[in-house]
Amino acid sequence: MPQTSIREVARRAGVSVGTVSNVLNRPDLVAEATRDRVRAAIQELGFVRNESARRLRQGPGRAGSDRRSAPPRPRAFGIVVEDLTNPYATDVARGAELTLNEAGHDALWLSSDWSADKERRGLDLLVEHQAAGALIVPIGLDAVGIERLRAAGVAVVLIDHAAPEMCSVQVDHVAGGDIAAAHLIERGRERLAFVTGRPQPLPVVERGEGAARSLAKAGGGELYTLTQEALSPTAGRAAAERLLALSPVPDGVFCANDLLAIGLTNELLRRGVRVPEDVAVVGYDDIELASSSAVPLTTIRQPRLAVGEEAAELALAEYGEGESHLHRQVILTPELIVREST
Amino acid sequence: MPQTSIREVARRAGVSVGTVSNVLNRPDLVAEATRDRVRAAIQELGFVRNESARRLRQGPGRAGSDRRSAPPRPRAFGIVVEDLTNPYATDVARGAELTLNEAGHDALWLSSDWSADKERRGLDLLVEHQAAGALIVPIGLDAVGIERLRAAGVAVVLIDHAAPEMCSVQVDHVAGGDIAAAHLIERGRERLAFVTGRPQPLPVVERGEGAARSLAKAGGGELYTLTQEALSPTAGRAAAERLLALSPVPDGVFCANDLLAIGLTNELLRRGVRVPEDVAVVGYDDIELASSSAVPLTTIRQPRLAVGEEAAELALAEYGEGESHLHRQVILTPELIVREST
């Protein structure tokens, strides 16, 4: 059974293909009786439009094309992130998805799995499926792949990275790191450590830079940096061990993300180290778990949903405005959330 | 600029469209000189295949079509889950994605957001884009939507649900609940509670049933059930409060998932209740955090990745075998992981 086509529906309903198409796209042009008959036929045959044919015929078709014909089935947007297993990423994606849904568009999530190659394949996929737009947390900055996207008329918005001639949404991670370290210093901590993990995407590096900057500003010493194998709770536990092996043991720790911080805190507690008395811990992200962990975690809240929402808005705007679109670069500032770990 | 088509490339290179197509799809059939000329033209014009047209022409195209022509760009599989924010779901999806990737296919993740309507739209999207297959954690059992998928030649595999005439992968949640409760009983706990949260998908209900069954088998009393507003850590903290308000306070708690259990445990600790001495806690899922939480959590490990992998295998098989495919229903058994919370 190859595909039930519009033609079979037409035969079944005893009308022409044009009419079936009309029922599908501008029902108001079709007499009620006919419409019902056609709809029944569609039901019975389980007919579904062949999107390839539809698009082939319709051509690229910008959103705001003013021909008052059918509302074309809204095209989907792709959301490409490095790791769909990471709560931060899924929160951003979810913020974006909600906004897209409100505008009547569907969202497809793709994971680049930290591989530039896979990212490229994902972008190609979006081109092939003629996505309306793509929200990308880029792995490197694959100029070629992205150019290809835009050449194909896909609206592109970068997240956590910026590039000329493109819309982007970023969080000021340097500021975030700065705030985190400043908070520890203000709490009287003198020996600060920064715990991070591989792979180290730019935003994570920036957090460290911000912290170092803050420390320098305060005339503090050096920022001791521990790099773990991952940005996970398990890696956090390992970091705790390494931390305690230092002498003197740092009394203030800034972790590159909450998962690390939670793992680290839990392991410290297990080893009888008091948090925050002996070691104060600051995380980054403010994932949901941060507030319900053993010692509710002081952290830098990224406006995660807002990042996704902004990105979606930009993508929708670019999609809607077409050529006339002016690219905007949005920068959001993170916020310190003080809880009990400091 | 409407679209550079294969025809313009042909004109530019001074060959026929057929030849251009051959250069694209089976370069070995074309003489080297011609090939280079065409490629140059493609470069100069910045030509990109119109995937809609390609697909339209190629039709559904089973995987194993034995014509040794071009390797058709492998089609993508869709993974539809209820909530891409939930670590369990993303782990399953990731297991599936890895397996699909190995077979050379791409994966698209869709979130149904607990809405039957959105699920339906997602399925339609997959049909329209001619996905090779769909792995679905169904929200209800939208027979119509799924039938439509299959009618369009999309391989369908159900996860955590079963239906006749379809491939499916399930975890035996009743057994899981049974094991959890049995473990608590064996640890000498006498007043058991089950903490769950809305929305309550079937698997979660089954966990409760299994626990109740186990309790009955052991001649124990009633299973006190607390239903929270969500299956999240925050909901878990709230559950702790409700739990302590009971008298007598249960001494063994089985949570419908780890997130609830972690939130609950942390709140209990904060209130000075000892875990496991005063209250033993068992979670469900064995997410990564379970082992790195404050009190490493005893839990029921679902073979999450395995679920995804199995599902992907089944989908690939169905896709490859076509009509001759025999549907299989795989049931995996969860495993008790004993840690310090019991």
Added chain:
DNA sequence: CGAAGATCGTGAATCGTTTCAAGCTACGCT
């Protein structure tokens, strides 16, 4: 020299949908 291959290229037919000029009715109006 001529026949049989081998090697390349051609161009029309095709996929399923949308679009649009044109046709058909039935109706109202003068």
Added chain:
DNA sequence: AGCGTAGCTTGAAACGATTCACGATCTTCG
């Protein structure tokens, strides 16, 4: 009756890439 109009429906022409039966050349060899 004649004519204009509104309301529906029709059918054929696109859209752009792939396929395939068929020619056109060129080799090779008896």
